[in-house]
Amino acid sequence: MGTGGTKIAGEAREPRDLLPLTTAVLNILLALADRERHGYGIMREVEGRSGGEVRLGSGTLYGSIKRMLADGLIEESDERPDPGMDDQRRRYYRITDLGRRVAGAEAERLASLVDTAREKKLLRSPRQRRRSPRGHDAGYGT
Amino acid sequence: MGTGGTKIAGEAREPRDLLPLTTAVLNILLALADRERHGYGIMREVEGRSGGEVRLGSGTLYGSIKRMLADGLIEESDERPDPGMDDQRRRYYRITDLGRRVAGAEAERLASLVDTAREKKLLRSPRQRRRSPRGHDAGYGT
DNA sequence: GGCACTATATCGATAACAGATATATCGTGA
DNA sequence: TCACGATATATCTGTTATCGATATAGTGCC
Numbered sequence: 537m538g539t540g541g542t543k544i545a546g547e548a549r550e551p552r553d554l555l556p557l558t559t560a561v562l563n564i565l566l567a568l569a570d571r572e573r574h575g576y577g578i579m580r581e582v583e584g585r586s587g588g589e590v591r592l593g594s595g596t597l598y599g600s601i602k603r604m605l606a607d608g609l610i611e612e613s614d615e616r617p618d619p620g621m622d623d624q625r626r627r628y629y630r631i632t633d634l635g636r637r638v639a640g641a642e643a644e645r646l647a648s649l650v651d652t653a654r655e656k657k658l659l660r661s662p663r664q665r666r667r668s669p670r671g672h673d674a675g676y677g678t
Numbered sequence: 679m680g681t682g683g684t685k686i687a688g689e690a691r692e693p694r695d696l697l698p699l700t701t702a703v704l705n706i707l708l709a710l711a712d713r714e715r716h717g718y719g720i721m722r723e724v725e726g727r728s729g730g731e732v733r734l735g736s737g738t739l740y741g742s743i744k745r746m747l748a749d750g751l752i753e754e755s756d757e758r759p760d761p762g763m764d765d766q767r768r769r770y771y772r773i774t775d776l777g778r779r780v781a782g783a784e785a786e787r788l789a790s791l792v793d794t795a796r797e798k799k800l801l802r803s804p805r806q807r808r809r810s811p812r813g814h815d816a817g818y819g820t
Numbered sequence: 821g822g823c824a825c826t827a828t829a830t831c832g833a834t835a836a837c838a839g840a841t842a843t844a845t846c847g848t849g850a
Numbered sequence: 851t852c853a854c855g856a857t858a859t860a861t862c863t864g865t866t867a868t869c870g871a872t873a874t875a876g877t878g879c880c
Contacts, residue, residue, distance in 0.1 A: 643795035653785035
């Protein structure tokens with residue numbers, strides 16, 4: 537995953553063996569952190585959360601999902617979270633405990649880089665809030 | 679640059695054309711933020727700052743430097759910051775204004791991801807300080 | 821002189837990426 | 851009912867970044 541990571545696919549049981557993550561993988565884990573979603577729903581959540589700036593190509597999305605399944609970061613769900621709308625093409629995914637720990641470890645790693653950037657005066661505001669105008673989870677995933 | 683980035687090498691004049699950055703490129707920019715350094719010195723600064731966890735391979739390092747020069751993120755310096763120790767093999771680099779802006783923009787992007795991870799309860803501590811036992815800039819670069 | 825460390829650079833194999841393409845289903849409205 | 855745009859998954863191709871190995875050589879010290 538890293539582009540630049542040390543990991544043994546399919547055998548890793550500890551978060552650090554899977555780090556660092558690519559932005560795509562981290563974004564997918566973040567999208568799945570609060571609820572199960574299907575691939576296309578993940579795509580829209582990421583795009584919505586970033587205000588349209590981050591976009592996952594379908595090749596990146598489905599390629600990442602395949603690898604993440606093999607690594608045990610996510611797993612497929614049999615449930616249909618949206619009973620009223622049962623599109624049979626959809627495949628839903630759920631984040632695993634390992635996925636949570638890996639995402640947390642990666643976020644800590646990034647937070648450390650951000651801290652360094654602050655210390656070295658590369659970030660203007662010491663603590664800024666930039667969120668998109670509207671909520672980032674309105675309707676995605678259904 | 680990204681693994682996953684939209685940029686036109688050599689033509690970009692605005693930070694966003696160069697985003698997202700790879701971890702390697704961001705680390706190099708952070709290492710150069712407070713002083714000029716040569717390649718090997720960058721390598722040790724990154725390793726030291728992360729407590730030995732992040733390591734830049736030489737292929738990654740010099741390949742990144744070449745691209746960053748082409749993109750105008752860094753430039754070569756003629757000065758010898760360490761007069762007493764003048765190793766002629768060394769090539770020193772300096773961060774450019776563009777490099778500063780790009781690093782800042784990237785750090786903001788990452789800070790946004792970290793915020794999302796906090797909101798979704800993937801980070802235990804809301805604000806942690808993890809620095810290596812000793813200062814991270816003791817002696818590197820000389 | 822000999823040796824470890826410093827220092828830059830390139831090469832090959834691998835992995836991840838974007839975007840295009842393929843295929844098919846779904847919802848809506850003419 | 852049929853056409854169409856949006857939804858949805860999947861694969862393929864070309865490009866790029868990465869690691870680790872390899873090459874080459876200067877430096878400091880005993």
